[in-house]
Amino acid sequence: MYYIDPHIHMVSRTTDDYETLAKMGCVALSEPAFWAGFDRGSVDSFRDYFRQLTETEPKRAAQYGIQHFTWLCINAKEAENVSLSREVIAMIPEFLDRPNVLGIGEIGLNKNTKNEATIFLEHVDLAVRHDQQILIHTPHLEDKYQGTRMILDMLCGDTRIQRHRVLVDHVEEHTIGPVLDAGFWAGMTLYPVTKCTPQRAADMIERFGPERLMANSAGDWGPSKPTAIPDLILELRRRGHSEAAIRRVVYENPRTFFEQSRHFAFVAPENR
Amino acid sequence: MSRTADQVLEQEFLQVRAKILEIAAFFDRLSEGGAVTNEQQLRLLRDGSTILNDGADEKAARVQLLFSRQYESNWREKFGV
Known part of the structure; x- marks a missing residue:
């Protein structure tokens, strides 16, 4: 089955991973900007990173028939450096016309601090002013519920936001309901220990239905599995879900969401 | 598509049994390790x-x-x- 991974950090993965993803049916992916594992020191460091996301990775992916799309921001982990964050936000428009840029992301909260909220709101304002879609990171573990509610407060408090153009990622059992109820898209991240297993993701699909719901591997430089979506496909098949129902979650939903971005020039495998 | 409770139980019994055992063994290790x-x-x-x-x-x-x-x-x- 063809699928799209809507959240994966390929700058952290080897070229062999691109090959494996292609063999398992991945035909497109989107890569939000995120934390490098250390705090970057200057706006030029981000400028180089954005060049990697918009120039290098699309070429690497294309070697294996995978279309690469991306999102730009400074990650919430670096938002405590407010002055650097503002420099990066001011620089991002240099890249918004690059052909694989889908929007602003993954913005969000990490430890739910005042500075993180301030920089989140400034990213949202940037997205609105440039008519960009938004991809949102929700915090980890004990911070997730509080942070997700804070993010929803900020989004719902801005009347300019088009909720159908916002993806709130890393939802779990206690946050998926408020996100979907508010009219946003929701993403489930398949991390075995700190987020969601394929089994629990399948439970949420059965409970909430496939509307505005997608799944991702969020594969990066930490413990993660870039081929997690095929694991979910297998789990759904084991439970007796139809191929059409599975395809909706892992292929059609990300495609429908991304098609709201003017740069999503996706060519389906059957039309290549 | 929803499975019946019987199907869920039959298909997942062994995996859940193993997880319960892991938790039980964890509490055993904890009590053998002294005060927390x-x-x-x-x-x-x-x-x-x-x-x-x-x-x-x-x-x-x-x-x-x-x-x-x-x-x-x-x-x-x-x-x-």
């Missing part, structure tokens, strides 16, 4: 395992909330943002 200084963390684990057997629904969401920091609706006023 982080009692709050231990209480969370004990409260979490109580939810598994309390007869009410929404177990996964309630376990998640048990391990979550509280949300305060007036946070924006506090932060001034």
